[in-house]
Amino acid sequence: MGDRIQIAHGGGGRLSAELVRDEILSRFGKGPLSDLPDAATLDFKKTTGLVMSTDSFVIQPVEFPGGNIGNLCVYGTVNDISVAGGKPLWLSLGMILEEGLEISLLRKILDSVRKSADECGIGIVTGDTKVVPRGQCDKIYINTTGIGERCKDFSLGRSRIKKGDKVIVSGNIGDHGMAVLCVRESIGIKKGPRSDLGTVQRLAVSAQRFGADVKFMRDPTRGGLAAVLNEIFSVMRYGVILEEKSIPFSRESKAVSEMLGLDLLNSPCEGRVVMICSESAADKIVRSWKKLPEGRNASVIGTVTGNSGKVILSTLGGGARIVDLPRGEMLPRIC
């Protein structure tokens, strides 16, 4: 751990995972947190149960091609609840504002919060606003915490994953990371990458009818697809082999990532689903996703193998490489 917090402790890579395991799960891990770090499933009375998820957004810059921190904070928590098998109902909005923040920017952000909340059919039901002196925040940080109703159709759980299961994604991988990077580093490309930011609710709902065939869903944000797959398989007796040729990437993000020597598998998405499902349902789910605009590039990208703990990429060139969790910090403050 070292003596002090480093930027990489927040990057979604290996140091993040260590921090969460050693300092958070060790203290609070008796609850549902141990199994589902992004959302908790909670039994409540005689209902189907609740799903709760929290996220703090510290993205820099606060505006980027495809959105701003206002719709990011709504979609982010709505998506965490959706992929945990919940129907999002209510959201809280906790803001930390920096002294000197332009009121016009705050209004623009709050308008985005409202518009995206309306789109998702959820209510912003409680909130809190704090102000800190100049230089103790970077414009605005927002926490959203959501409550959803647990959907009884799903029975998600990594323990249900089996050899031969398929890995599918709902669309292009890594666009959010590349879009933010281009603004932040002032990489001036005409028609450059655009964030995939959006709600995944409809994707989750359209998978409901496949019930128990759906074993795992997640939105690959910090650390990207690589982090999600490593998090699942690092503690399992199975592994996964991905087919590079089947993974959908946008032309724009591909170009930027190649120019900068970055791996799109580590780059965050903000409106995608990665799912593990039984082989028999994979093509059907992809077909149903393709009917939605946000799922038009959906694809089966890999297969669960007996190769314990390993995430392998079968490359376009015919080779194979291990897809590891990045140790350092590729993209700080990406969400």
Place this chain on the structure above:
Amino acid sequence: MGDRIQIAHGGGGRLSAELVRDEILSRFGKGPLSDLPDAATLDFKKTTGLVMSTDSFVIQPVEFPGGNIGNLCVYGTVNDISVAGGKPLWLSLGMILEEGLEISLLRKILDSVRKSADECGIGIVTGDTKVVPRGQCDKIYINTTGIGERCKDFSLGRSRIKKGDKVIVSGNIGDHGMAVLCVRESIGIKKGPRSDLGTVQRLAVSAQRFGADVKFMRDPTRGGLAAVLNEIFSVMRYGVILEEKSIPFSRESKAVSEMLGLDLLNSPCEGRVVMICSESAADKIVRSWKKLPEGRNASVIGTVTGNSGKVILSTLGGGARIVDLPRGEMLPRIC
């Protein structure tokens, strides 16, 4: 509003109230937020309902006599749910860490989170950790959002307040603010003020049996007792008259506030309840609170009057003054 966010927008005073009214409630106020800004009461299926509350904690310094940001963030949200008539069940923990934060301090804070959560009988069920570069946060900011079960015994609502109702408090007013101020300003007093930080759950539970006689409860945090009473009565056809001689203050906080010329009625508490109840129940509730260690200084401090919108203090010297909402910022980053 001006063009930019000022420190006073977060101070719990007049500018805070304007920000919330003009920018937050105007956009999201259709829901329960309009009536109960600190916690939302939510209907859910055939249950008695849920109570949801969120708070971001940016206190400086993170350690103070009587606690640290770790137990503050637990008690803070537990208290908001309790005074809204809920039984706190689950909490989320969203942390923003500054690069360079000492791991030893983080551990101490997380130990406090755990200890206070155990004391309150609630689970930390989901979390999120972000890291920002040095100088974009001040050590650590924490958001806690809580879900509670609505208690059917209460029927709280400011519309139920009537002339002749009594205002009662559960203990000394303003200790948290004075304790934090003394550390922050390095006012070296032996046996100085100590924060009243703690859970108010037992106080709320012991008031349950008075049911409909209890009309309003709140924990007077930012802006103190003055802010809570002004928030209630500013929009009502009633006012309130407080008896200075009946308001409990600690000797230590009284001394510091007099030395600095500050009004303890504006100074935050973190473990007190202010309640408005029917006259017939007031003494009984005070007696039941006095049986608890956290309620031993409970007192009836005022009466609801027909004096529309005004909070008046009947002073020790026999005079009377208006208790107003502070316009500026007495104590920034106090919670």
